[in-house]
Amino acid sequence: MGYRDERNKVLSTNGVAIFIEPLIDNPLGKLIRFLTPGSRTKNERPLSRMQIEHANKLFSSFEHKFFNLTSVPIGIASSFFLRKPDNIALRFANLLDTEFSKTVLKY
Numbered sequence: 001m002g003y004r005d006e007r008n009k010v011l012s013t014n015g016v017a018i019f020i021e022p023l024i025d026n027p028l029g030k031l032i033r034f035l036t037p038g039s040r041t042k043n044e045r046p047l048s049r050m051q052i053e054h055a056n057k058l059f060s061s062f063e064h065k066f067f068n069l070t071s072v073p074i075g076i077a078s079s080f081f082l083r084k085p086d087n088i089a090l091r092f093a094n095l096l097d098t099e100f101s102k103t104v105l106k107y
Helices: 003-010 027-035 049-058 071-079 088-100
Strands: none
Touching: 071 088
16 A cells, blocks of 8 residues: 555545654754754654655645744744844744745755
8 A cells, every 4th residue: 555545544635734844954953863862763763855855756736834944943042032932033033944945955
């Protein structure tokens, strides 16, 4: 049984599935995985660019939303200095993430 068969078992026609997955090339993700090796099972791995490209071929309507490359670390850092959650540092990080999502850095 293939991926499409499994997908059709759980999704209705025109159904939507949403996944939030870490990417293997995210430098912050690499650091966190290095510092917390016991937080995951031995088989748990972030997605690679090759896996995303394979999913594009399998599913006709596959949409990606890449985010949080800079907004997570900037958000953590800004919380020590800026009290309002809607602050200039996070707006700048969101702008960076939006621009990065249009480049190869999205992976």
